[in-house]
Amino acid sequence: MSGMTANTESISKVATKKPVNPFWYKIRRNPLTLFGLFLLLLILLASIFAPLISSYDPTKINITQRFAPPSGDHWFGTDEVGRDIFTRILYGARLSLGVGVAVVFGAGLIGTVIGAISGYFGGKLDQIIMRLMDIVLAFPSLVLAMAVAATLGPNLQNAMLAIAIIKIPVYVRLARAETLALREKLFVKAAVTFGIKPWRIIARHIIPNALSPVVIQVTLDIGDAILLVATLGFLGLGAQPPTPEWGAMISIGWKYLLDYWWYPTFPGLALFLASCGFNLIGDGIRDILDPKANR
Template sequence: MAQITASTGGNTAIQGEKVSGPWRDAWRTFRKNKIAMIGLIMIVLFVIIALLAPVIAPYDFKAQELGDRLKPPSSEHWFGTDDLGRDLFTRVLYGARISLWVGTFSVIGSIILGTILGILAGFYGKWIDMIISRLFDILLAFPSILLAIAIVAILGPSLQNALYAIAIVNIPTYGRLVRAKVLSLKNEEYITAARAIGMKNSGILLRHILPNSLTPIIVQGTLGIATAIIEAAALGFLGLGAQPPAPEWGKMLSDSRQFIATAPWTVVFPGISIMLTVLAFNLMGDGLRDALDPRMKN
């Protein structure tokens, strides 16, 4: 009976271990972090707002009523109106779409290009590493916002070109991160064993190197969305991002800066929207770092 009990207990333990896993454990750790969960909930809310903006918004974001210009917040216009009589609540809702779109897809582009270049540099080394690393050094030699301004000035002011510029200036961040990870992985014993059984380099990269490099990419990508949103707002503020009548938060701040004293609500609500969105991604990114980094676990 003792042996049967021991055997049964062992099977139970094994079954329990099957339920566990690195990603499941990371999710459990993440859920215990209340601040990170608050960030996740805020992001979900902003995504819902962005998706349902046409349903939630009480007005057309382009509709102008000059007779209602610069009206303070009221039951008719919850966030007030701007200098052209447009409903600020509606424009802030639609602005969430633009900011999340630019932030997400610019980071995805940076991750894809940066990961490819980082893997090539770290895995193959030699002259490939030298060329790619020098390219990263050149891009990092310029302040990111100045380089983004230069790229948009060359391509022309538009939201799409702002997205391209933000993606380009952030490539070195992910490329150097992946390169460092690959350098630490390619000499591991399981990589040596994979080479010994005749696995090709492409198989090693796709089945071993890339999956084990995902953790820092996910964490940096989450934090990078917050940075990209700020950069998009900065380009919009300078008139190099979204063009009128697009309701981009940075452009809204730029258009309303002359009314800070007389109509502060025209600046406050877009500014708060940028702050809350960036804060949410930073909170979630910190939580992901704590959950996915083994060094942060007790």
């Protein structure tokens, strides 16, 4: 009887034990993904609490402190007009991360909707949409982004639009491919048989089931978008001075690399860590959501 009681108690404990989230369990088993998550959380928290971490104004000029080397007063040194580089990197993280995430999520949303419509309806509409996407994809992404940003004018908003334009076709093709497979599924055909309107089928049955590859692509694209924002800023087609943006800081700082190494080095390091963090997380999510991915 005592043995049966012990077994009953052990079974009861197992039954009442909180189930483990398989998604979080797989992430914990991947040290590189955890490292990427740690990097991004560190950068994100530093940018959010920038006013508490640093008392300097990121745009205030102080000529008497120009090109001050890294020290206790200025951890990453100062730039050509005496602004604290560490402070500008903290505030620049808000802009770079925010723009990268906003652009990719916006492009992913628009591209997924267009791709689902194209794949579901097919016919001439599908051909027109896909030929337009092929035209965009025919150009090198950076060259097209530069052309669009230069045509619209050098500012951050136009740079965001340019990056979104070159990202949308990727999501259109992904969503279309998933939709072509999903529209042959029994639950979609059943919805058509019951007379449900096509737009409702797309919104409630197609898009939710086509999100897995889109989510993977989004996580991988954010790092690339941050690099593109920095590249356009480096070329003078993105954020304009005195806005604290990593690419713009590197654009000015590289001229002083030999004499004042800290000026371009620390913004470049911040850009590298942010991009690396998103790529590591993207790889981890891909391994979890994509059963065909092999490492």
